[in-house]
Amino acid sequence: MVVKPAIKSTRKQQHQEAQVNSVAVFVFIVLMTLSILIAVPMGMANVHWAWIVGELVVLNFIGVYVLIAFKVADQWEKAIVLRLGRFMGLKGPGPFWIIPIVDAIPAWVDHRVMVTPFTAERTLTKDTVPVDVDAVLFWLVWDAEKAALEVEDYRAAIAWAAQTALREIIGQMNLADILVGRAKMDAELQRIIDERTTPWGITVQSVEIRDIVIPQALEDAMSRQAQAERERQARVILGESEEQIAGSFANAAKAYRGNPTALHLRAMNMLFEGLQERGALVIVPSSAVDTMNLGGVMGMSAMAGMARQMTPTRDSDEE
Secondary structure, eight states: OOOHHHHHHHHHHHHHHHHSOHHHHHHHHHHHHHHHHHHHHHHHTTOOHHHHHHHHHHHHHHHHHHHHHEEEEOTTEEEEEEETTEEEEEEOSEEEEOOTTTEEEEEEEEOSOEEEEEEEEEEEOTTSOEEEEEEEEEEEESOHHHHHHTOSOHHHHHHHHHHHHHHHHHHTSOHHHHHHOHHHHHHHHHHHHHHHHGGGTEEEEEEEEEEEEOOHHHHHHHHHHHHHHHHHHHHHHHHHHHHHHHHHHHHHHHHHHTOHHHHHHHHHHHHHHHHHSTTOOOOOOHHHHHHHTHHHHHHHHHHHHHHHHHHHHHHHHHO
16 A cells, blocks of 8 residues: 555645745735835835835835745644744644744644545455455544654554554454454454554544455355355255154144044045145045045045036037
């Protein structure tokens, strides 16, 4: 993860924009224009050249002083003021003045919540599996003096601290724990990074894991393992269902053992339900036909069916 050059260029651009504000530039232009407008009538009025030069020098000097010494800090930032290399204090938010040449503003510290994305590429877990982890860090500066004086570039420092902490956490956890324990991983990352950045005047609000990428071969193997586990569970459930059904049949057999009439009625009911299906073929054991007189029953059922089929035929012949 290369973040340092981008952070430095962003800070440099913000620093240059904050050095000269629009109010100071406007006052400088007004004073320069005013000095010229005053000098022209004075020259036409044959005023001594020393007065004209003095007027130009004074007004332009005031304009340059305002341009250099007048600063404006935004509501969310503070300026670090050094006087002859020593820390003098924090300025802002709002307008403030510095002494040119003597005072310097090396840094403008932003107090808003910052977002820093970071990643750990091909980092080995505790069970030696290479993973790529993307995360986002939310942090803010609570002490501008420490952030400016204790660390050279606090933005780059916190980015590198977050990345090393992420690699350390990944190396202490198994792949399964990383995949299912994101909340625990976020809390542990926040604790470690906050311990490292507190001396810099920075506090970590939260860390969120965005994505975890594992090798494609391992992903396919885990998918096959999950599918096999689901099939195993389905077979176990089917076996338990068969066992329950067998137990129900065993209980029914015990109930019918002492009551043959109930068994005959149940058999006849099952036979009747089977014959109601059109085109159904019912196979009945010969022992059941002899013991329950199913031959007569089946014959009567067949005759009743034939009678129902013949009734519409006779009605059509009579018509």
